[in-house]
Every structure is written in C-alpha cells, then in structure tokens.
Amino acid sequence: DRADSPYLQGAFVALDPRTGGVRALVGGRDFDDSKFDRATSALRQPGSTFKPIVYATAVQAGRGADYMLDDAPIEVPQLDGSIWSPKNFDNTYEGPMSMRRGLSKSKNMISIRILDKIGPQYAQEYITRFGFDPEKNPPYLTLALGAGAVTPLQMAGAYAVFANGGYKVNPYLISKITDNNGKTLFQVTPEKAGEESLRVIDERNAFLVDSMLKDVVKHGTATRA
Secondary structure (H helix, E strand, O other): OOOOOOOOOOOEEEEOOOOOEEEEEEOOOOOOOOOOOHHHHOOEOOHHHHHHHHHHHHHHOOOOOOOEEEEOOOOEEOOOOOEEOOOOOOOOOOEEEEHHHHHHOOOHHHHHHHHHHHOHHHHHHHHHHHOOOHHHOOOOHHHHHOOOOEOHHHHHHHHHHHHOOOEOOOOEOOOEEEOOOOOEEEEOOOOOOOOHHHEOOOHHHHHHHHHHHHHHHHOOOOOOO
C-alpha cells in the first residue's frame, strides 16, 4: 500500500556528448502516478557531483592539478554570529594534498578551500558556461559542496563538456519526424562538439578535469566502478 510505504521516485538522463542527442530520459517511475518530469524539471542539490565544476573553475583561475591545499577542519563565521563547521564525509583529515587527490577522495575541505581561493562570485559566473542558473547557485562557500539547485538534464549537459573537450552542446530529444508516407516533416541538424562557437572552456581545462575524474575511478571514491 503506497500510503503506508515510501514510493521512491528517480530520474535518468543519457546523452551523446558530441551532439547533445538524448539517448534515454526517464522522468519518474509511472506517468499515470505522476506527470512531473524529474529529469528536466526537478531542481535538486547535486552534492559532490558538482565538485568537478568547482575544480574546472579553479583550473581556469590558474590552479593546476598539483595545486596544494590543506585537508583540515575549517570554521567560517556567519553574519548571524554562528559558526559554519563543515566536515568531510568520513570525518577524517589527511593534511596537505593536491587538487587531484582532493577530487579523487571527494574531500569537502579541499573543495571548500578551492572555492575560497578563487572566490564564490567568480565561480558563480563561471558555472554559467556549463548551463547552470546563477540565481539557483548562490555565491557562498556551500556552493563547493553542491548546495545549489540543478536538474539531472543540466548535470548531464555539464559533464558532456568534460567528455567532448570543452564544448557545450544543446540536448535535444527529437531528431526527425516523418509522416505516414515517409516524407520528412522535421529534422534536426545538431551542432557538434568541435565547432569553436560552442567552446565554453579551454581544451586543456577539459583535459585536466577529465584526467582527475579518471583518478576518482582508478584510485578514489569510485574504485568499485
């Protein structure tokens, strides 16, 4: 009985990073139960999946993958007099480490310190290159931990930038429409990665973040993958 137990919902997006063509899109479990499309409309906190966007911003600001920061607890005074004391997920700290290692281990303290170094306002402007709404991602240090609001489709489009070498392709659902006689009524000619008008980050930036993300799987929090 759904009234007595949670009815968990979810969303899924898969797209071609070269063209933006959507290969699969799931907006929920049952359209009869809920017509709300979570893949395109659900604004959620992305959490640690947002960290590579912050790292790309740092690379643009001149920090390399070997840039050193301190993985140590941090306390940030708030306007109301309280103290914000974020923690690492496992509540363990390893001292000085490179950005590369910080991302591979998904260290909250490293991500926060990166954002503090480059400035939250700078990051808020830079993330628009990936298709994010600045108004839904305020310029506070919590942005480093993915405390803003994005949709799954926006996240897929953003990660495509790293996969295709730095280009922002526009996701599209329908590639062609024909009538019952086979006559083409509508056809998309997609913009493709490689067209310089679509470039939003430097190729070297995309290469570095892509390399760091591979380390997440090889040595970091996603080794089970």
